[in-house]
Structure formats: structure tokens, C-alpha cells
Amino acid sequence: MVNGSKQFISGAGVNDVYVCMVRTGDDGARGISCLVVDKDMTGLSFGAPEKKLGWNASPTAQVHFDNVRVPVANRVGSEGEGFRFAMAGLDGGRLNIGACSLGGAQRCLDEAIAYTKERQQFGQAVADFQNTQFMLADMATDLEAARALLYMAACKVTEGAPDKSRFSAMAKRLATDNGSEIVNKALQLFGGYGYLQDYPIERFWRDLRVHSILEGTNQVMRMIVGRDLLRQ
Ligand SMILES: Cc1cc2nc3c(=O)[nH]c(=O)nc-3n(C[C@H](O)[C@H](O)[C@H](O)COP(=O)(O)OP(=O)(O)OC[C@H]3O[C@@H](n4cnc5c(N)ncnc54)[C@H](O)[C@@H]3O)c2cc1C
Numbered sequence: 001m002v003n004g005s006k007q008f009i010s011g012a013g014v015n016d017v018y019v020c021m022v023r024t025g026d027d028g029a030r031g032i033s034c035l036v037v038d039k040d041m042t043g044l045s046f047g048a049p050e051k052k053l054g055w056n057a058s059p060t061a062q063v064h065f066d067n068v069r070v071p072v073a074n075r076v077g078s079e080g081e082g083f084r085f086a087m088a089g090l091d092g093g094r095l096n097i098g099a100c101s102l103g104g105a106q107r108c109l110d111e112a113i114a115y116t117k118e119r120q121q122f123g124q125a126v127a128d129f130q131n132t133q134f135m136l137a138d139m140a141t142d143l144e145a146a147r148a149l150l151y152m153a154a155c156k157v158t159e160g161a162p163d164k165s166r167f168s169a170m171a172k173r174l175a176t177d178n179g180s181e182i183v184n185k186a187l188q189l190f191g192g193y194g195y196l197q198d199y200p201i202e203r204f205w206r207d208l209r210v211h212s213i214l215e216g217t218n219q220v221m222r223m224i225v226g227r228d229l230l231r232q
Pocket of ligand 1: 007008009010011052055060210213214215216217218219220223
């Protein structure tokens with residue numbers, strides 16, 4: 001019988017199945033098991049869709065469990081293995097969010113290059129101002145640095161390297177922070193038009209912001225990296 005609520009579930013109320021980490025034993029990590037809960041199970045219900053700054057293509061809501069009876073056949077692995085499964089999935093999830101930031105930032109860099117070449121101010125293209133070229137140069141440099149680290153972390157996860165979790169945390173932190181900063185600079189280069197919904201940048205600005213929060217906040221990423229460095 002499962003009882004409780006989980007805040008902030010992407011796809012809640014839309015998804016057909018919910019892979020849940022539930023407490024089935026004592027207080028420690030070994031007291032958590034992994035269950036697959038079907039949407040139509042009695043006692044499962046959902047909160048209203050959250051109203052968000054961005055990520056509006058993906059619904060987010062609470063999931064409520066009220067005496068949900070889940071058969072043993074729906075348990076993934078053995079009792080007490082849930083925490084281990086959750087940890088195993090986190091590195092890949094962090095790379096995924098980092099990659100989303102890289103994609104959004106690349107699009108906004110491309111848009112900023114095209115726009116500043118076209119937009120004329122004070123008798124010349126905005127791209128001709130040295131400030132614009134320096135901003136574009138920093139955006140491209142920060143993007144490539146984040147991309148290189150993310151690819152390196154992805155290789156480590158694929159190979160099962162002992163430092164894969166530290167690299168995934170470093171890559172997620174850098175890609176999401178750099179991604180938001182690059183989009184912010186792109187918005188600046190669009191001037192007032194960057195703030196309008198008629199142009200693409202403001203949506204990326206809102207959508208990428210949550211990547212520094214999702215899959216563990218970037219403060220938690222620093223905690224993972226710092227602890228791992230000190231353990232060596
Ligand atoms: C749009 C959206 C979709 C989401 N989808 C899902 C989903 O599908 N599944 C899911 O499980 N979750 C999901 N989440 C939840 C998300 O993973 C959490 O919001 C995130 O991990 C942060 O947790 P919190 O909101 O409780 O913040 P808190 O933990 O309350 O953090 C508040 C602040 O305190 C800081 N902080 C917390 N602990 C420490 C510490 N030890 N040291 C230093 N600083 C600290 C944080 O960095 C942050 O700045 C989603 C969230 C959003 C916004």
C-alpha cells in the first residue's frame with residue numbers, strides 16, 4: 001500500500017506509468033524500493049498543472065498516492081534496490097539536461113550572429129561593433145568549453161569510469177550555467193526585440209533557466225564535486 005505525495009513530476013497526469021522510489025524498509029538507503037505504478041491504479045491522483053516561468057511544453061504536477069495497492073510483480077529488482085537504481089540513473093539525467101542547455105545556447109548564438117549582421121544602428125551593422133564581436137566570441141568559447149566537458153563526462157558514463165559522477169555533476173553545472181548566460185547575452189544583443197515574444201530568444205531564456213535547478217540544483221552539483229575531490 002503506497003501513501004504520500006510527490007511534488008514537481010514532469011508529465012504527471014499525462015504519462016501512463018510512474019516509476020517510483022518508495023520507502024519499504026528502515027530509514028537508510030537500503031529501505032527504498034522501486035515500483036512501477038500504472039496511471040489507472042485506484043488511489044492515484046494528480047494535482048492541477050503548475051503555472052511556470054518556462055518549460056510549458058512539458059506539464060508539471062503533483063502526484064498523490066492514497067492507499068495505492070501495487071502488486072509485487074510491479075517491483076523493479078529486489079526489495080531495497082530503489083536507491084541504487086535512482087543513483088545509477090542520475091548521471092545520465094544530468095548529461096541530458098546539460099545537453100538541452102547546449103542546444104538552446106547554440107540556437108541563440110546562431111540567432112544572435114544572424115540578427116546582429118542584419119540590424120543597423122548608428123550607420124553600421126550591430127555586428128561591426130567591437131563589443132558585439134567580443135560578446136559573440138565569449139559566448140562561443142563558453143559554449144565549446146561546456147560542450148567539451150559534457151562529451152568527456154558522457155564518455156566516462158559510457159565506460160563506467162570511477163569518476164563518472166563527479167564529471168557528470170561538473171558538466172551539468174557548467175553547461176546549464178553557461179547556457180543560461182549565453183542566452184542572456186543573446187537577448188542583450190537583440191536589444192528590445194529580444195524581450196518580445198515575436199522573436200525566439202525570450203522563450204529560450206525562460207526555458208533554460210530551470211536547468212540550473214532540475215536533476216539536482218547546481219549548488220548540489222558543487223557539493224557532489226567538492227565531496228568527491230576531498231575523498232581522494
Ligand atoms: C519544471 C520542473 C520539473 C521537474 N520535474 C521533476 C520530475 O519529473 N521528477 C522529480 O523527481 N523531480 C522533478 N522536479 C524537481 C526538481 O528536481 C527539484 O525542484 C530540484 O531538485 C530542487 O529541489 P527543491 O525544489 O526541493 O529545492 P530545495 O532543495 O528546497 O532548494 C532550495 C535552495 O536551497 C539550496 N540547497 C538545498 N540543499 C542544499 C545543500 N545541501 N547545500 C547547499 N544548498 C542547498 C538549493 O540549491 C536551492 O538553491 C522538477 C522541478 C521543476 C521546476
